[in-house]
Amino acid sequence: MPTNDATHSVLISATRDTLSTMAMIELESIEHTESENPAAELLDITSLLTLKGEPTHERTLLITVARELACEIVGAMLGDEPDKLDEAELLDGIGEVANMVAGIAKSALADAPQAFTLALPFAFSGPAPDSPATLAEAEHAYFAWGEAGGQRVGVGLLVRATPGD
Numbered sequence: 201m202p203t204n205d206a207t208h209s210v211l212i213s214a215t216r217d218t219l220s221t222m223a224m225i226e227l228e229s230i231e232h233t234e235s236e237n238p239a240a241e242l243l244d245i246t247s248l249l250t251l252k253g254e255p256t257h258e259r260t261l262l263i264t265v266a267r268e269l270a271c272e273i274v275g276a277m278l279g280d281e282p283d284k285l286d287e288a289e290l291l292d293g294i295g296e297v298a299n300m301v302a303g304i305a306k307s308a309l310a311d312a313p314q315a316f317t318l319a320l321p322f323a324f325s326g327p328a329p330d331s332p333a334t335l336a337e338a339e340h341a342y343f344a345w346g347e348a349g350g351q352r353v354g355v356g357l358l359v360r361a362t363p364g365d
Contacts, residue, residue, distance in 0.1 A: 211301060237341075238358055274292075
């Protein structure tokens with residue numbers, strides 16, 4: 201798998217493509233940061249999706265958005281009014297965004313020396329649940345913060361040692 205910077209750049213580009221194509225929302229004003237506490241960076245709705253393949257490290261895509269933007273994105277994807285969506289639809293929709301982003305990234309990185317497979321997305325609202333080890337055990341957390349529809353969007357890449365190493 202390419203370096204973290206290359207992987208993160210592909211994930212940012214794939215997020216732009218997904219939001220533009222599926223929700224007609226443009227991701228703008230990217231600012232790159234690193235975080236020692238990725239759980240503190242989360243907005244209202246978050247999806248995690250692990251990219252499996254490298255023998256010593258695991259990478260996880262993280263997409264986090266404000267609730268209002270999640271409603272706009274998922275409403276556009278489903279052809280429904282944003283204010284009529286329930287919590288389950290929002291979580292499923294943002295999980296599907298992460299799945300599409302990871303699929304685009306996998307295709308873009310197909311020629312990388314280390315191929316990878318995609319886990320199922322895990323989406324949640326509010327603070328991070330206790331269980332996602334990817335948040336608590338991340339050795340590095342790279343974020344790109346952008347604006348979409350006047351709201352903040354975070355695209356993160358979490359890197360941690362593979363369990364058992």
